[in-house]
Amino acid sequence: MSSSVRSTRSARAVLGASVLALTLLGTSACGPDNSSADTAAAAGAPALGLPANLDDLKKWKFEDWEKWAKDYALPAATKGFWTLEKLLQAKPNEPIEPPAPQPAGTQAPAQPSAPGPSTPAAGSKPPAGQPTQPGHPTTPAAATTPAAPKPSNTQQPASQAPAPPKQPAQQPSQAPAQPTQAPAQPSQPAQPPAQPGQPPAQPADNGNDPLPKTVNAQPLQHPYTKLAVHGKLFADEPGAGAAGGGLGRSQCSATVVADPAHPGKSNLVWTAGHCVHQGKGGSFYSNISFIPAFNSNAAMSGGKQADESQYAPFGIWGATQAVTSPQWKAEGGKTGDAATHYDFAVIRVKPADGAKSLEETVGGAVPVWFNAPRDQLSVTEYGYPAAPPFDGMELNRCESGKPGRLSYEPTRPPMLVIGCTMTGGSSGGGWLAVKDGKPALVSNVSVGKHTGDPMYQAGPYLDDVAAGAYDFLSKKG
Template sequence: MRAVLGASVLALTLLGTSACGPDNSSADAAATAGAGAPDLGLPANLDDLKKWKFDDWEKWAKDYALPAAAQGFWTLEKLLQAKPDEPIAPPAAPPAQPPAQPSQPGQPPAPAPASTPPGAKPPAGQPTQPGHPNTPAAPPKPSSTQQPASQPAAPPKSQAPAQPSQPAQAPAQPSQPPAQPAQPPAQQPAQPADNGNDPLPKTVNAQAVAHPYTKSAVHGKLFADEPGSGPNAAAGLNHYQCSATVVADPAHPGKSNLVWTAGHCVHQGKGGAFYSNISFIPAFNSSAALSGGKQAPESQYAPFGIWSGTQAVTSPQWKAEGGKSGDAATHYDFGIVRVKPAEGGKSLEETVGGALPVWFNAPRDQLSISEYGYPAAPPFDGMELNHCESGRPGRLSYEPSRPPMLVIGCSMTAGSSGGGWLAVRDGKPVLVSNVSVGKHTGDPLYQAGPYLDDVAAGAYDFLSKKG
């Protein structure tokens, strides 16, 4: 199911629809969306998408409004039936690294890396490892010389500056045309020489947060029904669970009803649609009422209530390209949900006692990641809020032309998808990413999340102003 999307799909997705804003009359964009899917109206390139204004987002995001789940829809029986939504699996055959750069004159060749980075092919003859069907063979165990996750690999030495072009011929040879000037570096695609990958981080074991979750009430569980048909849907078993975090609403300070999660927790991706009955339960099971297989009434496992989603937005990349395996689309695998206020108009932020600001374009070297989520696949059961104190993130890339994802060591499993990644800015916690990709077998165990750039900021600003 989790098929890797090829380079041809990526090329089709971002080519030839408009110079800046969306153009919903483009046949190319309709072809990219797939048969029967809405015209996505993507811009010609990523830089144009980063320049989208509110009107551009509104023209594109026509399906952002969602029907709220009926009151009482999410019974305890349905919550317990909900399957943990898997973090997207890394591809079984990651993209190959570009050829090694030649060493500079007089310099010794660069040493080989201590381990194979996630974007490189394993050495010939390396055996694959059986295990989870959506998990690739585990990379070789880090050697004692491998850099830990808190100290990502140093960037490669810069190449020697280009040699100046040869001077034009002397005037005595007028028939000889002048040499053409060298192409300015700014016109070349900016791709890191190491393909945007650092050595894989070491595993960090998740730890359960102590009950009650009074200081962590901004974190919770997101439930939703996947669209479509089939035996699961026919049997009423299309319920899924993810993790999510309450974030601030710039247009409604102090009264936010916004929740941040993964794109694949709210939308199926390429050719698909938004999930239905999206609902958020902040501080789920804060009192441990459901821990250890116990049963309890809603007031005990949902101390702040169940909040129905009424609007949602994800990235154009996820809607056009998103699949079930790590690829270029996962670089933009984020989702934002607006929930319906409580009776009397009280906001989600006022109810739980806070909301986290979102830090876009955060300097990577200033980040130390604390991840929160509700892992629900063994050895976890989805009843406990967990966290990983993972330190400085590394880089993981499936498409060098896009900002590398953040990658950390963490042992959380399915169900943690969408869980908030926190850092500290000016002495206060802020959200900087969410769980998108996860590797849950072998060594090391790690998770990756999107780097939140101007595309994420544009989607966030759009939904904030639409509320």
């Protein structure tokens, strides 16, 4: 079966899927109190009490996460805070940029771990496993001349595939036409298992596959009745908000996920870590709010104005809890590096008093598939790209097929990478794959390259660390 057919079947399964229950396996391990102070200090985050190695972190129990995640409780946004004016002020939260390509004959710079871009010293050497090209060691020659995606605000007949997005008038130029399918990725030799007490064996290729071919994002047909698990996430960056004239307001994408501790009544939402937390040296954003099925009926399409009941058909849900990975909080920044391997977050939203849960309100939630076999995945990405040539008003998808591997640090699980033309605002958008005939979330948008050829996005591989954070927040509700 071709990857195109698999992708199509995956998309159809997503549209009509029911909710799966998710069972997490408990593990035992040394928690934050057993980590070495010297090791934590060397990692640049002594206050977080990180364990000495990744294997210990993967074995954290609920009590360990609770000791560490002391700031998971968030002040909820005031009811009515997100007015239409503020929503329109929110700038697209860009997927993290891969490292800039280096001129021939020069060495790639070391990656910064602090938030915000920095200028590396000339001639500095890349860390072990760092890609030598933008986010990757090798870039295949372009087979075709791609065309940039263009947003479309017109409805599509149900029997027809969505038309390619239209380019806004303000865009002066167009990129060449993209192939619509990601190539099959070459299989990699199995690595010998790590010995107890030893770090995992590093892949011979540093965990990188050839970059995928570009896949055009396609707008979904209105209304988004069967896709209401997808939505937009808004937040205020610390120190900005009203004082910054709205310049600190940002928008991302997110997905309603199942809650194992509250089956059928989930209030959990999955997104990227950089959509809710600044990373190294920073803190959680404020006024984090989720709007499922944003603009489902096209009330805001084409520059139109609308009231809240039209662009937020299921309401605006304020977050009261959030957790991301220790790696993102200790190391996260603005350029693709080791921290992006764990750039994910789970938030809990609060229903109105006496109201139904988020899952009951939107009609479903998707389970999260941890440690998913890479060779069984055919990914469809969903999101609300808001940077040009998109305007953030349309839910789009990329039927990208089998993901490849992308790695900035070979001792960590390689990220998943797919071809996709979505831009800023798609950060945090859910990547779905079919498990037992039904959709499950396997990653979210973290890294993105939106110019040239190929255009691609990468997301974290959700392993036991992600499962631990998810299990913690599920039980805290």
